[in-house]
Amino acid sequence: MNTDPGPRRARDLMTSPVLTVPPDAPREAVAALLVSHGIASAPVVDARGRILGVVDERHLVGADDEAPAAELMTRVPLADPDTPIDELVDHLVEGSRAIPVVREEVPVGIVSRRDVLRRVARGELVAHGERAAGPGAPVVVGVDGSEGSVHALRWGARAARAAGAPLHAVIASGPPDLYGTSSDQVRAARREIEETVRRALGEDATEREELTLDVREGRPARVLVRASEGARLVVVGSRHVDGVGGPPGGSVTAQLVSRAWCPVVAVVPVRPEETGERAGEDAAAVPAP
Template identity: 40%
Template sequence: MITGSGLPLRADDVMTSPVVTVPADTPIAPAAALLAAHGFTAAPVVDADGRLLGVVTEADLVRDRFRLEGREPRTVDEVMSRTPLAMRPEDELTDVVSLMLDSHVRSVPIVDDGDLVGIVTRRDVLRVVARGERGADEVRRRRGLPERPARPAGTRGRVVVGDDGSPGAAAALRSALADAARRGVRVEVVSAFAVPAPWPVRYGAPQVPTSRDLAVEVERELRGRARAAAEEVRAEPGDATPEVAVRAVPGEPGQVLSGAAAGADLLVVGSRGRGAAASLLLGSVGLHCVLHAPCSVTVVPSPGRADEDTRPPADAAEATR
């Protein structure tokens, strides 16, 4: 057991911090050398601002290195595992360990308000088990840590909203901006996109855009839609315009949004579903987020839905995991 007398153990009681990270544009060889030098099996991949983009493992680095055909990958961005599983500092260690075991991973990045603040590995958990530590007070004393840090007064929160350009996403974006304005927090607009597979070089096919090229284009479109939605929100009495950031992430929409919601106050998604069943009402992405997102989720019905008789009475159906 990893709870007992005293305060239950949380991720921030045992996590390793600061974290050894790998920039997304790191060449394959230096990334492999970094993992080998530290004895790591995986490391978080971050962007220029230090935000979590993915995780690169030993398997990722060697998987395509010795293939016989095609171009070898050059940077970590091309091989990393995207939409990594992540949890928050305040999540109980029991839940972190359950995630590790259920997902067959050796480490879980810890994200606070979008920033990578630590990582919990199986080795961190084994230290607790080996010492027979039963509560947070024991672990923090052993590690020389102060009492659990409180969230600083005035710290701003974050509302994450998914945007795929659909009418439902537009309604979700307006709802998120209005909600964030009332809360006095910022908004992060996130879009998932698919990266086309490169054609074999021997066929003389033109090079397809890289994931970074596609992300730049998607983020440009996101900024335009966010500006338009912000103008609508500003026109409503009593609503200010919250700070807005945009991010495009390659991967499956449900996984991308659930991962982006780590440390957020709220995740807002649109619904394009039809029919009476819950899974159809929410849509596959909305249902995935309700079931897996690490924060409260608001599913905003699409405007002009054909199944008005099955829509919940409220303007938005909110579910908390």
């Protein structure tokens, strides 16, 4: 039986070295490059090799003959060599034809839809499942500043204490653009996670040795999927439970259920009629199927 999990990171899947074009390359020259090498897109780089954008065959069809690559290119999501394959596939499904893999803004490879299909055809890309948590594996809690994440932190803290595990609070600062995530985004996310932790666990909570606060670049679902690798459990807040048979409400939870490396729990506020108290005074944990 083949137990090889296949490629897991961008570096395992990318084509390298990557063909690039300068910003002043004319449309005809770019088209000739793509056709001669049988590729659909190429990064546009400046004189120092730093990525400016990507030009692909869609941009060339119907464009002005005199238009240089700088006018034809568009910005696309970027990856680094350690980006999980699942994130790359998400971008490709959402519309990107190829994802440049960069190190310090310089393209070191590229992952295209064809690269993914080639591995699928060989049976080398397989769905992943849960991994056993090792010693010291944390309970990870997704934080977004909502009341739901306050309840999730409280529940996660109890679960971590019961298991003798560290508590790891994670917040997403938002997806980067071509120039990365701004320092303002990171500072705002840091304030948000610190304030939410204090609301949930007390004013001195951020000083606890067993608690780690982590601000990560990216969209919430993708950030938490990455954080789930090596975790004991991922806990998220939810406002409600969807219809019978569905996961607890929220697109982040739904994506986690299908992609996380460990069990996922959604903490749902108990309704007033169930507690006799105000809504949100208590919460119940619902294992996400």
